[in-house]
Amino acid sequence: MPLSPSDTRxxxxxxGHSPRRFLGQxxxxxxxxxxxxxxxxxxxxxxxxxxxxxxxxxxxxxxxEAGAELWAVEKDxxxxxxxxxxxxxxxxxxxxxxxxxxxxxxxxGLPPRQAAAGFKIVANLPYAIxxxxxxxxLSGPAPSRMALMLQAEAARRYTAPHGTKLFGxxxxxxxxxxxxxESRRVPAxxxxxxxxxxxxxxxxxxxAEPRFFPEPRKKLVRAxxxxxxxxxxxxxxxxxxxxxxxxxxxxxAAGLPATCRAEEVPVSLWLELAADNGSAPLTSPDAPPPxxxx
Numbered sequence: 001m002p003l004s005p006s007d008t009r010x011x012x013x014x015x016g017h018s019p020r021r022f023l024g025q026x027x028x029x030x031x032x033x034x035x036x037x038x039x040x041x042x043x044x045x046x047x048x049x050x051x052x053x054x055x056x057x058x059x060x061x062x063x064x065e066a067g068a069e070l071w072a073v074e075k076d077x078x079x080x081x082x083x084x085x086x087x088x089x090x091x092x093x094x095x096x097x098x099x100x101x102x103x104x105x106x107x108x109g110l111p112p113r114q115a116a117a118g119f120k121i122v123a124n125l126p127y128a129i130x131x132x133x134x135x136x137x138l139s140g141p142a143p144s145r146m147a148l149m150l151q152a153e154a155a156r157r158y159t160a161p162h163g164t165k166l167f168g169x170x171x172x173x174x175x176x177x178x179x180x181x182e183s184r185r186v187p188a189x190x191x192x193x194x195x196x197x198x199x200x201x202x203x204x205x206x207x208a209e210p211r212f213f214p215e216p217r218k219k220l221v222r223a224x225x226x227x228x229x230x231x232x233x234x235x236x237x238x239x240x241x242x243x244x245x246x247x248x249x250x251x252x253a254a255g256l257p258a259t260c261r262a263e264e265v266p267v268s269l270w271l272e273l274a275a276d277n278g279s280a281p282l283t284s285p286d287a288p289p290p291x292x293x294x
Contacts, residue, residue, distance in 0.1 A: 005029045005192045007029075008027050008029055008056065008192045009192065011056060012056075015078060015079075015082055016078075017076075017078050017079070019192075019193055025053075025055060025076070025126070026124075026191040026192070026193060026194075026195045027055050027056055027058065027191060027192050028055075028058050028059060028124055028149075028190060028191060029058075029190060029191060029192050030186075030189075030190035030191075033149075033186055033190050033201065034058060034059055034062050035062070036184060036201060037059060037062075037122050037124075037147045037149065037201060038059075038062050038063060038066050038122065038147075040145075040147040040181075040182065040201070040203040041120045041121075041122045041145050041146070041147040041203075042120075042145060043063060043066045043067070043068050043120065043122065044066070044067060045066070045067025045068075046067060046068075046069070047066075047067070047068045047069070047119070047120055048068070048069050048071070048110065048114050048117070048118065048119040048120070049063050049068040049069070049070050049071070049119065049120050049121070049122055050070075050071050050072070050107050050108045050110055050119060050120070050121045050122075050123070050143070051063065051070055051071070051072040051073075051108065051121075051122055051123050052072070052073060052102045052106075052108065052121075052123035052124075052125055052126075052129075052133065053073070053074060053075070053102065053123065053124065053125065053126050054072045054074055054079075054083055054097075055074070055076075055079055055124070056079065056082070056083075057082075057083050057086055057087055059122065059123075059124055060072055060083065060087060060095070061087065063122060064087065064090075064091045064094055064095060068094075069093075069094050069096075070091075070094060070095050070096065071096045071098075071107070071108040071109055071110045072095070072096070072097050072098075072108050073097075073098050073099075073100055073101075073102045073105050073108035073109065074097060074098075074099060075099070075100065075101055075102065077099060080097060080099040083095075083097055084097055096108075096109065102126075102129060102133050103129050103132045103133050103136060106133050106136035106137045106140065107119075107137070107140060107141070112141075115140070115141040116141060118143075118144055119141075119143050119144070120143050120144055120145045120146065120147075121137070121143045121145075121146040121147070121148070122146070122147045122148075123146075123147075123148055123149065124149040125148055125149060125150055127150070127151040127154065127195075130148075130150055130151065130154050131154065131170055134158070134170065134174065135170065135173065135218075138173050138174065138177060138212060138213070139212075139215065142177055142178075142206055142210060142212070143206065144205070144206050145203070145204065145205055145206070146178070146202075146203070146204040147201065147202070147203050147204075148201070148202045148204065149186065149199055149200075149201050149202075150199060150200055150201075150202055151195075151197055151199055151200075152185070152197060152198045152199055152200045153197070155183060155199075155200035155202045156200070157170065157171060158170060158171060158174050158175075158180075158202070159171070159174075159175070159180045159183070159202070162263060162264060162265060162266045162267065163263065163264055164263065165263065167263045168225050168228075168263070169218070169221045169222045169224075169225045171267075172213075172221055172267050172270045173212075173213055173218060173221075174204070175267045176207075176210070176211040176212065176213065176267055176270075176271055177206060177207060177210035177211060177212055178204040178205060178206055178207060178210070179204070179205055179207055180202065180203070180204055181203045181204065181205045182203040183200045183201065183202045183203065184200065184201040185198060185199075185200060186198065186199040186200060186201050211271055213274055217274040220239060220240075220273070220274070221270060221273075221274070223235070223239055224236070224239070224262040225262045225263075228261060228262050228263055229261065230261065231259050231260065231261060232244075232248065232251075232260055232261060232262060232265070233248055233258065233259075235262075236248065244273065244276075246276065247269075247272060247273045247276055250269065250272060251265060251269060254269060
């Protein structure tokens with residue numbers, strides 16, 4: 001069972017640990033949210049699951065009890081030591097913990113063979129790293145499902161439709177590969193300490209034909225959004241040798257004005273731009289996730 005707020009405070013006091021705001025240490029204290037996270041990811045016995053920032057292990061324990069083999073990455077040395085002592089003896093061979101930065105190791109040291117065989121991600125993400133971490137996930141082998149606890153504004157940005165102010169490069173990269181199946185508001189009271197904002201539990205499913213942007217093409221899309229108030233035509237004139245002339249003609253043929261800006265262009269047309277400006281197909285990257293340090 002997840003720890004109650006009082007249990008969490010007592011355990012932290014026993015460990016001599018104060019939650020560190022810069023690491024986004026807001027610990028889940030709501031059993032329903034923990035259960036819903038496992039349910040959304042459809043975790044079954046034998047599934048390989050990646051978790052980011054397990055903290056006190058509340059979600060980790062629920063995943064392991066559901067029969068998952070779990071790979072987790074924790075940056076805080078004191079919490080990592082607690083997790084090794086608390087969970088590894090109880091789930092021998094099933095709980096794999098690396099101590100490190102999730103942005104550097106977005107799949108928590110998941111072995112390449114297991115990544116290729118299939119895996120899921122379930123995580124209560126530290127808010128400060130959610131976008132760079134997600135960008136890393138979208139650069140390697142893709143999970144079949146993700147159940148992510150996110151700051152509400154970040155979740156809305158990831159799933160924002162084109163034509164809105166929240167639509168940006170990360171929206172395009174994510175929506176090209178995943179579809180949002182469900183989201184659930186999570187009040188601040190579900191955490192200790194309480195964050196200053198509400199959260200969303202976001203359920204993402206890999207598309208039947210996912211598309212992925214290699215880094216050079218990500219760089220091109222990001223550059224277009226770095227000056228999102230400017231029209232695309234003059235921007236592309238500086239970014240591409242041909243100014244993206246053929247793609248811009250296709251935008252107009254699709255009904256967009258010649259003066260359109262980056263946020264007005266749907267994901268399908270951004271995929272066409274990427275396909276026009278690179279040699280590799282926009283398919284799942286072959287590169288395995290980085291290996292953990294020895």
